[in-house]
Amino acid sequence: MKGRLLLLLVLLGLSVGCREPFEPEIAADDQNILVVAGYLDSDGLPSVLTLSTTTSIGDDGFFPDFTPLFGADIFLESSSGQRFPLLELENGQYLFETDIDESDTYRLRILLRNGNSYTSEELKPVITPDIIDVSFVKNETGVEVFLTTQGDENADDFLWTYEETWSFRPAITTQWEYDPETQDVVLRDPEDRIDLCYRSERNSDLILETSSRFEDQFVFRQSIAQIDQGDEKLSTRYSILISQKALSKSDVEFWEILKRNSDDLGSIFSPLPSLVGGNIELDQNPEVPVIGQVSLGKVRQKRLFIDRQEISPWSVEVPEYAGCILSADTVLVADYDLLFKSGVNIPSTPIYPENAFNPIGFRYGSINCVDCTIRGTNIKPSFWED
Secondary structure, eight states: OHHHHHHHHHHHHHHTTOSSOOOOOOOGGGSSOEEEEEEEETBSOOEEEEEEEEEEEOTTSSOEEEEEOOSOEEEEEETTOOEEEOEEOSTTEEEEOOBOOTTSOEEEEEEOTTSOEEEEOOBOOEEOOOEEEEEEEEOSSEEEEEEEEEOOSSOOEEEEEEEEEEEEOOSSOOSEEEETTTTEEEEOOGGGOOSOEEEEEEOOSOEEEEGGGSGGGEEEEEEEEEEETTOGGGSSEEEEEEEEEEEOHHHHHHHHHHHHHHHHHSOSSSSOOSSOOBSEEETTOTTSOEEEEEEEEEOEEEEEEEEGGGGOSOOOOOGGGTTOOOOSSOEEGGGHHHHHTTSSEEEEEEEOOTTOSSOSEEEEEEHHHHOGGGTSBSSOOTTOOO
């Protein structure tokens, strides 16, 4: 079974470069393969294992669809039989946040609703060295984020992932809102502000490196992320949380193949990996293919903040805000309900007559240009530092 499927997948990969479309014939039992992916932190840091199945070949004839797998019973089992369960979240994601004995060995066990059970190979936690430094430099094309670390006799190969979070403002800012009950424009409550928001994004590429390629296993200024000139991420304040994960030798082989697929075909999770296997087996029949690799080890993290002032000048281009301008006309008090009740237009700038305390009206902007919560959240992340 494994050999047959492997051959088919190799042919699939080769056929991408051919001019004539190739429509493979794949047996039904080859289209429902368990896909497992995750690096479980042994020190209690929240980490996620994802489960899915391949269900069909896509419309293009090459890429399978992946369906999240729900309702699985998953736990990490020590050599002495102690069990540490994973908590189901959503979309086939399962949370692990347990501090375990890193001198012990473990196996991951998965029990599906259909009665099938899966077991990993023996896992020994890999102790990842600390990240020495994280910094950035402004270059000709934008800003590069990099790190420095050092491997050792137990940790030679590294995988880096990261999560970016940034604050941003809309094209037109306001502290005001229309109150339909009083038919007046009033100041917004702080929790309802729409002039400052936050967005987060996880990286989708794979960053791998072997420290023994360098003198004293010293990895100096490893490139992690490149932020292009004009990107909104650096419009006000930016944060990146980098996770450093040391890999076992079996991990390295799997992730290198996955990286080649990603580089050649454009996405980590879109193509079916050319290697069917990993370190998970179906207990009832080890010959049934399973795709995926579960890793176990201590993850090291370091966060970096970058202020716009640190990389100034930085002109920002946001396509969603193209054409956003403040209204030329002033909406008078008598017309507030007519213009602002629907919520399409939002009062922005008060207009005061000379020596007056109350405005005679407001200039306004469209909701897409004024309300940043359309593109993000106004809830400040718990880790955020102003």
